[in-house]
Amino acid sequence: MRWSNTLIPTIKEVPADAEIPSHQLMLRAGLIRQLMAGAYTYLPLGWKAIQKASQIIREEMDAAGAAELHMPALQPIGLFERTQRKEAFGSVLIQFNVPRGNRLIPMALGPTHEEVVTDLISHCISSYKQLPLTVYQIQTKFRNEERPRFGVLRTSEFLMKDAYSFSSCVEQLDEIYDRMYRAYCRIFARCGLKYLPVEAESGPIGGDASHEFMIPSDNGEDSIVYCEASGYAANMERADTGRTSPEIATSDNAGLLEKKATPEATTIEQVSQFLGCEPSQMIKTLIYLADGEPVAVLIRGDHEANEGKIRRALSASSVELADDKTIQQVTNAPTGFAGPVGIKCKIIADHDIPIIENAITGANEADTHYLNVNVGRDYQLDTTYDLRNAEAGDPCPKSGKPLTIVHGIEVGHVFKLGTKYTEALDANFLDEKEKRHPIIMGCYGIGVNRIVAGLAETRHDENGLIWPLSIAPYEVLVIPLNIKDDEVMQTAERYYNELKAAGVDVLFDDRNARPGVKFKDADLVGIPYRVVIGGKGLQNGEIETKWRTAENAEMIALDAGITPVLEALESRKAEEYQAANVPE
Known part of the structure; x- marks a missing residue:
């Protein structure tokens, strides 16, 4: 893609209404623009990053045995009434009446798709022989967020990957849950995120039936209880402490009641x-x-x-x-x-x-x-329990070391749903004895926008964004220093075209702008690798290459063609993959 053919409206100054780094940088780098509170347009760079995250999600969900479908965002209110979630959602549910003929049809913009997918399964699945089944989609969701803030981290319209599993027994659910958990670890690692799988409040099935995936961040809105020694992590609602029941006896120093x-x-x-x-x-x-x-x-x-x-x-x-x-x-x-x-x-x-x-x-x-x-004298206890929120300094339930409280951005959640929706919407199956049972569900969500925002929040420096190759809108930025110099442009065009032909995602900065402006924008938008053509380097038969985070540039021979660039990209991809510690 040529810079002159796309839309990358970079901003020099930090927008006054942008509160956190990810919001500031996504605006300044030309990834997003706000239409109204809680609703953003994704510009070409932002949308390419979203699409790359989506592709990683698709690859891992397909590999985990889930089948992609696409459900409507427009949903009948009646489904929410049957599951008793119309009142539970309250003002979050965007609902309205649509005139059709002489009637008004109550509808909603889907905040999620449990009802829709369960209704679908109720009409398509009837036997245990058709189970287990896992389906997923990447679809826009709508929630009336009363206090939209932090850019795309909290909006009224957002892109989400939601998956739903359907099982005939808990053992099937457990197996799918484990597969989804591993798939999520691979997704976030491949996207270049530092993430924590965090124990969350268990579902109706019980046990460790819920995990949130968090990006540790000072600006995260969720509190995470964490032990670095053991790796234990849980949200505040679920976090256990390593305290045990003390001796229950009246104090020798008991005063008069x-x-x-x-x-x-x-x-x-x-x-x-x-x-x-x-x-x-x-x-x-x-x-x-x-x-x-x-x-x-x-x-x-x-x-x-x-x-x-x-x-x-x-x-x-x-x-x-x-x-x-x-x-x-x-x-x-x-x-x-x-x-x-x-x-x-x-x-x-x-x-x-x-x-x-x-x-x-x-x-x-x-x-x-x-x-x-005093206990024992004035009131009686047989035992005690862990009944309060964990605090920094409490002992870790695994290592006994002091717990810390860190903040995080939630990007995913896996959850064993049970039969809440299948019972309400009559999604049943017949077992081998022709006995009817409600199908057992699991749900698995990823905030696709939050992957990109989470990277922007945690991978940047004072000059701009620092993308991993896997999610970067473009892998390589070709910069001709003087577009009016025929030799410079012919060489730049050759590198651009050959890199494209080799399958490299490359952006060609063909603007008539000063080199300093191009370099500033290159750092701001965060393209990982840049190839600079012109000046003394070209006179000496060389081109300049530089990684976004490198202190110094390197010179490579012009007659080597694009081979050194391709080798550098492959080496960096291998390094990033190894550093991400992608689970098998």
């Missing part, structure tokens, strides 16, 4: 200020409904409860904070004064609770708290 008036102090912050104590000395008593039954959950005052862990500790299908009426029934007090002493429901506690000597808790009485509350 005492009631203290705390008028209108209902929060940890208000009570700690009123009593002049640290939040870590307080026990926060949260009343939950676990499958409809009230349970008191004890958490240290400066910690945050983790509902996923609470649900698993109780072996409950669902947990939610109790309503005011339930709290009044089990505590005889309004919300804000619950405590374990004399409470009329089951109690479970985090590992840190028995360690607190002479704790401060609610007294199950309005405007009143207890001082000097």
Whole structure:
């Protein structure tokens, strides 16, 4: 492609409304332009990078046994009503009525395709002999993002690879899940991303049934709990700590249980200020409904409860904070004064609770708290659980070394769905005994835009983007220093045409611009390898070559033709592949 025939509107200055490096650089390098909040046009360079990422995804999904299809973005609202997700999506679901004849047909722009693909399978699959099956697509999704920001990382319209597996048994699901997991590792490694597979909240199948793939980044919106020593990584919702249940016994230093008036102090912050104590000395008593039954959950005052862990500790299908009426029934007090002493429901506690000597808790009485509350004497526990969010410094559950909290950009998610959608949409199969069962599903998503944005966010320097060869819009940039010099242009044209004929993705900077402008733009757009023709080098029978990240250029003989360029590209591709540690 000739620079003069394409659209690469580079920008010298950093756009004022671009908050993070990826957004700034994708705008400055001419990859994207904003149409409105949450909607971007991908210009030729950006779209080529997207297409290269998509091709890697296709190759690995096909190799993993998935079949590509294409489903409509326009979806009937009735499908979301059958799965009860119309209300769950709320304002995120872009929905509208379309006039057809004398009727209004309610529709939505698809935020995802679980309903559509399950409806398809319900009409196409009827026997266990047709299973397992995995299908995928690369398709535009639409979500009404109320706060679009960070460029293409959070938008209302985005490109996603979504795959869905259909199985007759959990063993089939497990095998497909493992294949998809390995395929994702290969995809992100081949794209040149540094990624972490992160344990996420398990699905209805249970076990380690969900993983998110994260790009570690200071500007990532997700928190990752990470141990470098063991490689353990989990999102905040799922992360375990290496703490164990302590000895549960009354302290030898237990003080006299005492009631203290705390008028209108209902929060940890208000009570700690009123009593002049640290939040870590307080026990926060949260009343939950676990499958409809009230349970008191004890958490240290400066910690945050983790509902996923609470649900698993109780072996409950669902947990939610109790309503005011339930709290009044089990505590005889309004919300804000619950405590374990004399409470009329089951109690479970985090590992840190028995360690607190002479704790401060609610007294199950309005405007009143207890001082000097101690386990064993004032309330009873048989055991404790990991019930709170992990924090930096907690022991890793695998190595025991201190955990750290890092930020990350989510680019993929693999998940064992179970039968939620197949039951709602009547997608069943007959087993070998002619007995009907709901098909078991898995889903596997990749944010294609986020691959490109993630590379821009994590692979750049002060001069611009640094693309890996696998995703770079072009592999080679041919730069003639003086387009008015016939010898320079004839040589440049020859290199350009021969590289194209050899299958190299090459961009020819044929602009009538100063060399300094061309070099600045070359660094900004980040093409990995440049070939410079002209000046003293050409007079000496040489051309200049330079990798984007190299400090110095190299001169190669003109009469060697494109062979040294092809050899350099092949060598770098092999180096990048080896450095990426692509799983087998």
